[in-house]
Amino acid sequence: MEKVIVSEELVEINLDAPSKEAAIKILADKLRALDYVTDDYYENVIKREKKFPTGLPTVIPIAMCHTEREFVKQSALAVGTLKNPIEFQEMGAPDRFVKAEIIFLLALNDPKDQVAWLRKMMTVFKSREVMDKIKSSGNNKELTDIIKKYLL
Amino acid sequence: MAKKKLNILTVCGSGVVTCSMFDQRIREHLSSLDVDITINGTLPPSVESLVNRGDVDFVVSTTNLPGEINVPVIMGVSLLSGFGEDETLEEIMKVATDILAAK
16 A cells, blocks of 8 residues: 655644635645645645535544545645634535534545555544544644554 | 345445445444445446446445436445444445345
8 A cells, every 4th residue: 555644744733714725725735835736636626525525523523625536646644623613514415514623635646545544544533532632732743643643 | 055245336526535434334234144245436427327237236325416326325424424323324234134135
């Protein structure tokens, strides 16, 4: 399996953004700055989020934004804990909204190869203990370490 | 006697990312049925034609589906969120059991 990169440069605690687009942009720019995604990655994440929303009413509500592999050069995960919750449409029920407190922005260039990792990710989403730790991270290094511990 | 077969189609926006998070959960939940389970992921626009080929028993989807799907469709988002998961797993078991009884 190709490595999914998680690093301090890809996370942000207390991300302060006025809209989901702005929040996704901040995280997508981190992936772009490291050349892990293409220039049009961000706009395609937004396009996909409109068509297939990714808000999930998990123990701590989240959004797990992503897009097609063609916009990804290197598999990586960007994560932001939000200063104020942001409304996302709910996956499978676009007339409902979740107030996401954490955004996971996935960039996967071969998701079929990364199935085991994706399953692990789902386990994390459902774990109150791990999600609390992610949410309450005091700095970017702490957040990175927690994600690495449970997801890599 | 050969084991009975269940052919399940999972559906998400990319056909892979979200579907592969929960396919194992379905497989584990149905393991007590002692049948051969096949699970394939696909994109929403492909569901109707795949189902019309006739070998799909039921669909677990994370999104609303276009077209007319003439097998049971179960919404699977709760398998990801955990919210309402038990009810969804129960529904999957019931649909699978009914289908197997008719085979």
